[in-house]
Amino acid sequence: METFVRRRQALNQTINRMGRTEWALMLLLSLVWGEYVEAVAIMAIVLLNALLGVVQESRAESALGSLRKMAAPVARVVRDGHHLDIPAREVVPGDMVLLLSLIHISEPPRPY
Numbered sequence: 001m002e003t004f005v006r007r008r009q010a011l012n013q014t015i016n017r018m019g020r021t022e023w024a025l026m027l028l029l030s031l032v033w034g035e036y037v038e039a040v041a042i043m044a045i046v047l048l049n050a051l052l053g054v055v056q057e058s059r060a061e062s063a064l065g066s067l068r069k070m071a072a073p074v075a076r077v078v079r080d081g082h083h084l085d086i087p088a089r090e091v092v093p094g095d096m097v098l099l100l101s102l103i104h105i106s107e108p109p110r111p112y
Contacts, residue, residue: 076100
């Protein structure tokens with residue numbers, strides 16, 4: 001198990017150090033020299049690396065979106081006689097802002 005982990009870490013370090021040009025050169029040289037097994041292995045590694053990069057970036061964007069939703073300030077207001085929880089940016093003059101205990105107020109409402 002340790003040997004596998006070490007090999008995987010060495011492979012990851014190699015992939016991270018090498019740019020696209022080096023991978024393309026290695027693939028081309030492997031094909032020219034008739035080393036088809038190595039060429040296929042190189043192609044598989046590059047494709048897997050690209051796939052993992054796309055998946056990881058997608059997950060990061062999803063996590064960032066979730067954090068933005070969690071951090072979005074919400075205001076509890078009375079509008080037209082109804083109690084509403086709305087995004088703070090949608091508070092307009094005429095809304096009565098309800099302040100409850102234990103709620104963080106980042107900026108006091110401005111009178112108009």
